[in-house]
Amino acid sequence: MFDTHTHCRHSHDSKEDPIEMIEYAISQGMDYLAFTDHFDGELTFLPEFDYIPQIDLENHFDEIRALKERYKGKIEVGVGIECGYMKEANNLYLSKLSGFDTDIIINSIHTIEYEDCYMPSYFAKRTKSQAYGAYLKAVRESLDCPYHFDSVGHIGYVVRKSTYEDKALVYKDFADIIDDILKTIIAKGKALEINSQSKGTGLDFLPTTEILSRYKELGGELLTFGSDAHFCGRIGEKYSLVAEWLKATGFKYLFKYLAHKPIAVKL
Ligand SMILES: [Zn+2]
Ligand SMILES: [Zn+2]
DSSP, X not given: OEESOBOOTTSTTOOOOHHHHHHHHHHTTOSEEEEEEEEOGGGGGOGGGTTSOOOOHHHHHHHHHHHHHHTTTTOEEEEEEEEXXXXXXXXXXXXXXXXXXXXXEEEEOOEETTEETTSHHHHHTSOHHHHHHHHHHHXXXXXXXXXXXXXXXXXXXXXXXXXXXXXXXXXXXXXXXXXXXXXXHHHTTOEEEEEOOOTTTTSSSBSOHHHHHXXXXXXXXXXXXXXXXXXXXXXXXXXXXXXXXXXXXXXXXXXXXXXXEEEEEEO
């Protein structure tokens, strides 16, 4: 069992001590835990989010790297970051991340058309088709970013705070762009993340099983597992459920990342 996507107190929305998280992961029998704290560089281009502090990258990477050394032999600690994609932030990520020795970088969409899709206002002024369509367009665009990343975070995130009566993001409604996204992920050798933080979506995990099955059909193999835990109790949540579903669907491996190399873990 392992987890490639978690947040400690280096993220503005977590208070958790990374040592406690590592100890918790060890107690659960895990052999790999990555800290992928938020690098919300895109918010520096949106003045209304000035109140959200930016991560101290040096401190984050130094501390997690020190913990990686300290826990060698007990658990593999992944040094990571989660970038919030926005075209305007490309150069920021490119220049700020190049000097650090990291294991895994997750590229995620949290803002769409300069708005935070956690806010009801995002949905109020759009039809479901517009809101989800713009989200998927942003995901597709994020795959062409100039900075390095390993996995594509939580596809379907837009559904979490969606205000429509029927929230479901259905493959057939967006088949062309979803296919384009999945084919591009495969062609670029990136991993598709399975994220077990599915609160508000009515699903067990993201993306939907329909999208994951389509990924398999198109030849996709690289998959990471991430809980997106912001506190100890959620680390590794639903790993077994995800692993069982993948096995039953014909997938053979999940992958964790060290020094940006995928390491296959047999299901
Ligand atoms: Zn995220
Ligand atoms: Zn996250």
